[in-house]
Amino acid sequence: MSREMVRQGGRSARIQKAVHEASRQLLDEMDRTRITVPMIAERAGVTPSTIYRRWGTLTELMADVAVERLRPAAAPEDTGSTAGDLESFVLQYAEEMSSPVGRALLRDVIAEAQDDDATIRCCQYTHDHLAEISARATARGEPPLDVAGVLDRTIAPICYHILFGDREVTPDYCRTLLTGAGGPG
Amino acid sequence: MSREMVRQGGRSARIQKAVHEASRQLLDEMDRTRITVPMIAERAGVTPSTIYRRWGTLTELMADVAVERLRPAAAPEDTGSTAGDLESFVLQYAEEMSSPVGRALLRDVIAEAQDDDATIRCCQYTHDHLAEISARATARGEPPLDVAGVLDRTIAPICYHILFGDREVTPDYCRTLLTGAGGPG
DNA sequence: ACCTTAACGCAATTTATTTGCATTAAGGCG
DNA sequence: CGCCTTAATGCAAATAAATTGCGTTAAGGT
Structure with a gap:
């Protein structure tokens, strides 16, 4: 059944926005190689496992953020x-x-x-x-x-x-x- | 005194060669994103800390190997x-x-x-x-x-x-x- | 309002990275 | 050649990151 494959509303969207925003801030504040997933998670008010589950790796998250930018x-x-x-x-x-x-x-x-x-x-x-x-x-x-x-x-x-x-x-x-x-x- | 800044002979050279060789092998055997520093270290017969101290990060090591290749x-x-x-x-x-x-x-x-x-x-x-x-x-x-x-x-x-x-x-x-x-x- | 389940939080576990200290061996010198 | 200094390594402990199991929350369709 293809009732719902990806959820886009409410909480999910808020988290994506928060994570992206946190990533952008950190990119402006420090060297890109010093940024870590837990760092982003803390600033976004999210647990690291959420980021790992949604984006997989820091590299993929950064690519996602970069494309947006x-x-x-x-x-x-x-x-x-x-x-x-x-x-x-x-x-x-x-x-x-x-x-x-x-x-x-x-x-x-x-x-x-x-x-x-x-x-x-x-x-x-x-x-x-x-x-x-x-x-x-x-x-x-x-x-x-x-x-x-x-x-x-x-x-x-x-x-x-x-x-x-x-x-x-x-x-x-x-x-x-x-x-x-x-x-x- | 600038008596000796970087050592190039014997052991150092052997380790670099072994690490490069191990990296190349792994690159041919599996996906690049699945390769880790401990993995390379084990195959090269070296402790991970040696790699971290010499190359810093996996990214830098991979770049070094890539240039050679x-x-x-x-x-x-x-x-x-x-x-x-x-x-x-x-x-x-x-x-x-x-x-x-x-x-x-x-x-x-x-x-x-x-x-x-x-x-x-x-x-x-x-x-x-x-x-x-x-x-x-x-x-x-x-x-x-x-x-x-x-x-x-x-x-x-x-x-x-x-x-x-x-x-x-x-x-x-x-x-x-x-x-x-x-x-x- | 209810139901299903994707997405999440939390905590435990595993794995990677860092660091202190002892040991090995380049490479210069007498 | 043997001695000396110290860069480079090994080992192990400590720290940090990544993964995973499981209970909870909330999209989104009925």
Whole structure:
């Protein structure tokens, strides 16, 4: 019987919110490697076993929190032109992900290998933002964006250098990547 | 006095080798998330505290092992032409990193945020390989490779899609990336 | 209002991590 | 080579984290 498989209301939701909030606070207060499940549980007013049962491991919980945090609050800025929208989005993306917190979020999302749900969703956000910019372009009569191309030629290098730390990801570098990356699809 | 800061000989080296070997074996035998420090210690014939004192955490040990494993055994194949060398290297790179083991190695290297040493070294291997191909090119009289460009336009997208799992990294896809990515620097 | 059961809290148990102290063995020096 | 200093290890105790059994609470459908 499939009467009810997952409960989403009331208590369950409150606990998820409390645990997420506690995790976010701790991430801002101390180094990510010093955070433990019991620590989060105490601040959230929950027993550790609840967290272990719902999320499994600290890694999975952190990935869950990271995805929430990476979910953009608003649609990308509308600057009036596709090139402007794209530059605005990419520069903001690079700045957010370059910060110590952003880097940690990326790492946490990627570290979760069990179900690729977290990483896929994280990717989806970026994809959706680019698709939104592309939709605006066509609404203006401009050619649509090559979303996959921007991912490959702009987003991917940015993530690569942030994750591997082999070079600074500056606004100038991002603009260089954008040159020739925003063509029509 | 700087008489001796780090000991590298005899016993120390044997233990490092034994621990690495045990880690590699376990990585091939079971899921990476089920591996524990005591498990590795037992197989390596070492007490857990030794591992904790030398590597700190399981994450750091795994990153250390991953870097060793990612270090290429030989120089890239010499196919006679720069384009051929590049394609050969990139296809092999993509194949290795796409496998479950390769993915796990990449994740482990990236997860180690403490000192960027692991990620930097991992990057360096790729960079050195490309530089070798470029050196061969100039030796043949061909124009040198734009190493940074290949990293940005070919390696980065491959790593991105492997890490985020948002698409298959097929040989055909790699060849598409190579088109227009291997220009002179 | 009632019933079923997913999700939780609590406490006991198991496992992992840390730490103090004794012991071993690099590696420099006479 | 033998001696000396001390980094690195082993062992065991102490601490902390992760797991598990079981009773309780409260979603959510009837």
